[in-house]
Amino acid sequence: LGKSRIARISCLRYAAVRRFQTILGSFPSLITERVMCVLSPSAFSPFHYALNLTVQTVMPTVIEGDLQLYLRITLDVDSKLRNVEDIHVVNCDTGEFVGAAFYEPPSGQVVLRIERWNRNAPIMVGTLLTPGSAKRLFPGMENPTTMDLCVRYTPAGHVRSNAATKFVAGVVTCFERTAPLATQQFAFAGFEKTLIYNRTALDGIEIPAVEIVFSLNKNFKREKHAWIYSEASKIISLMTQWTGYSYPLEALRIISAPIRASSHSSLGLITLQHPSYTLAHVTLIHSIIQQWLSGVVSLAKAEEMCFESLTTYLEWKVNEELNIVNKTVTNEIESIRPHDLTKEGKDDMRMLRSLEMIHACPERLISIFYTIDETFGRDTIKSILKYMFRNFAYKATTISDWQQAATEVTGNGHAGQMLAEWFTRKTRPVLHLAVSANDIQFEQMTDDLWTVPVEIAGSTGIQLVAVTEKSTKLPYSSNDYVIADPRRKSAAMIVYDADSYIRMIRCWDDTRCPANHDALRGIVRDLVAVLLTDRIEPPVLMDIPKWKALFKFSRNNRILAGDAACCAQYAISRTAEIACTWVVRDTCEKIRLFNTLANSDL
Secondary structure (H helix, E strand, C coil), X not given: CCCCXXXXXXXXXXXXXXXXXXXXXXXXXXXXXXXEEECCHHHEEEEEEEEEEEEEECCCCEEEEEEEEEEEECCCCCCCCCCHHHEEEEECCCCCEECXXXXXXXXXXXXXXXXXXXXXXXXXXXXXXXXXXXXXXXXXXXXXXXXXXXXXXXXXCEEEECCCEEEEECCEEXXXXXXXXXXXXXXXXXXXXXXXXXXXXXXXXXXXXXXXXXXXXXXXXXXXXXXXXXXXHHHHHHHHHHHCCCCCCCEEEEEEECCCCCCEEECCEEXXXXXXXXXXHHHHHHXXXXXXXXXXXXXXXXXXXHHHHHHHHHHHHHHHHHCCCCCCHHHHHHHCCCCCCCCCCCCCEECCCHHHCCCCEEXXXXXXXXXXXXXXXXXXXXXXXXXXXXXXXXXXXXXXXXXXXXXXXXXXXXXXXXXXXXXXXCCCCEEEEEECCCEEEEEECCCCCCCEEXXXXXXXXXXXXXXXXXXXXXXXXXXXXXXXXXXXXXXCEEEECHXXXXXXXXXXXXXXXXXXXXXXXXXXXXXXXXXXXXXXXXXXXXXXXXXXXXXXXXXXXXXXCHHHHHHHHHHXXXXXXXHHHHHHHHCHHHCHHHHHHHCCCC
16 A cells, blocks of 8 residues: 555564462562463454555555554463463564554555556556455454544545445545455545446346446546446346345445556455456456455465356356356356366466456366356356355355355265365366276376266266266166267366277267267367377277377367367378477377377378
8 A cells, every 4th residue: 555554463472471479488479470472373363443544645655544453362371371461462573562552564565656648547546455465464364354444535536445435524534334354355445537426226136326436538438338337237136146145235336447457356346447448348247246255255265265266157157147248158168178288277377356366376277166067057056155155254264165065055075075176186187988888987097086977978868977986987888979078067188998089980970979069079179188198008009090080080170279280180190280390399299199190100
C-alpha cells in the first residue's frame, strides 16, 4: 500500500512467568522463572481488525495509517502456569513487548503509476493484495475475520471498500464492519473524475445492488459498458442457485478502470481491467465466482491454493449456461489435454486468480472437476458447493474438507479420493488397456497408484469400472469394438495394445462405433502424448505393420500436429519435413517405439 505505515508482527514468542516459593536456609524468597517458546503461525487466530488509512499523496503514492489487531493466541504450556496476566508477547526480532502499541513498516510495496500515454486518466488509488503480500502485513493470519476501515482521501474523491459506507465526514469515509474476510480480501479503492452507476434488479433470484464506477475520459460512452451490469446480475443469480448461498453483501462494487494491472476480486469489490475488451467478459465471470470461492469460502493453506482451479471450471460452466463467450466446457477440457506428457506442468500454467495468486497452477487440475461431474452426475460439483457453503461459510478450508464433501454428496469414497490424489500429486494417471476375447486388463503405468473410474464401451453396452490397483483384470466381451472412455470423461491418459488400435481404424467409418470422430482423434493424440515419454516398450516384429498403419491413418486424417506429427512421419518413413529435422534428432530418435518402426522395412 504505497509507503504505508501499518503494524506488522514478523515473529512472535511468548514469555511465561512462573512464581513459586523455596526455602534457602531460613529465608523464604520468590524466584521468577522466564520460559521462552516460539509460537507457530497456527497458534494465532485473529478475530477483528480496525484499520485507519490516510492517502497523503497520489503521485508519488504515500499512504499512512494505524492498525488495531485483536488476536486470540492458543498456548500449549505447563499446567502450573495459572495466571494469564503473567503471559507477555514479544517481537523476537527486537525484543519489544507487543500489545499496547507496536510499529514496523511493511517490507513489500506495490505502486501503480499512470502510463505516459495516459497522463490525463482519472486518478485512482487502491489495493491489489496477494496472499504473499498480505502475509507481510498480517503474518500468520490464515483464518477470516472482520474489519472496520476508515480512509481519509481528497475532498473531490470517493472511496469504496468491501462493506457499505457507514458515514462520510469531510475527507474521511468509514465503512460498516465487514463479514469475516481472509487478509488478502481486504480492499478499498479511492477515485476522482468518475461516473457512478447504481441499479438493483431481481431476476427471479434476490441479487445485490450492483454499483459500477466508470473512469471518465473524453471518449467515454456509457452504452459500451452497459453489458457489465447485465452480465454481473446474471452471474450473481446463477452462483446463488449453484451454491445455495445468497450473495452475502447488500451491494457489489465494480471499478471499471484502464489500469495497467490484472483484474482483482475481493468480497464486495472488483477492479475490472480494460472493460471494453472481449477478455473482460471472461474476467468478470471469474471475478464474480471468486466473490463466493475465496470470498466466502477460502483456503487455509498456501500450498493448496491451486484448488482454486475450481473457479476456472465454474467459469466455463457459467459461460456455457449463459452463452456469454462462444465456448463449451467439453471443448475447453479437451483443449487442455497434453499433446506431450513430458511437458505437462511446464508450459501450461494458468494464472487462476490474476494478481491474487502468488504462483500459477497447472491447467490439468481443472480436469478433475469435469471428470467428477461426468462420472457421478452433471450436478455433482454444484451439490459439493452447496455442502461446502452450508458447512464452511466464512471459514478457511483444506482439500480434506472438499474430499469429505465429495464423498458425502456422491455416497462414493472414490469421488473424494480422486480429488485428494489430484491435488497432492504433480502427474496424471496413465493406463494401459489390453483387450482379449473374454476379458480386459488395465495396468497403471505411473509410480503412484490412482483411483480412476473408467467407462468401457462395446457391443454389450457401457460398463463403469474403477481401476485402483496396479493391475486390474475384468471379465468383458464384445462382438466388435472395445473402447475405454468413449465420451472423453476421464482425465486419465489411456493407451491400448496394437490390435485394439487396428480395430479403431475400422471403427472410424462404422456406424456401430461407440466413439465419434472427435473421441477417436483424442485417443490417438493421447497415445502419442504418452509415447513421447518413452513409457511404451518397442513393438515385437509382428506388431510393427499395425503401428505403422495407425500412424498412416493419423497422417491421412490430420489428427496429429507439432512434435507428434513429426514423430509419426518419422516412424512411417524415417523421413520428415525440414521443419521437423531438429524434432526428429532431439526427440523422435530417442523414443524406442518410434525408432524401432523407423528402422524397420516392414
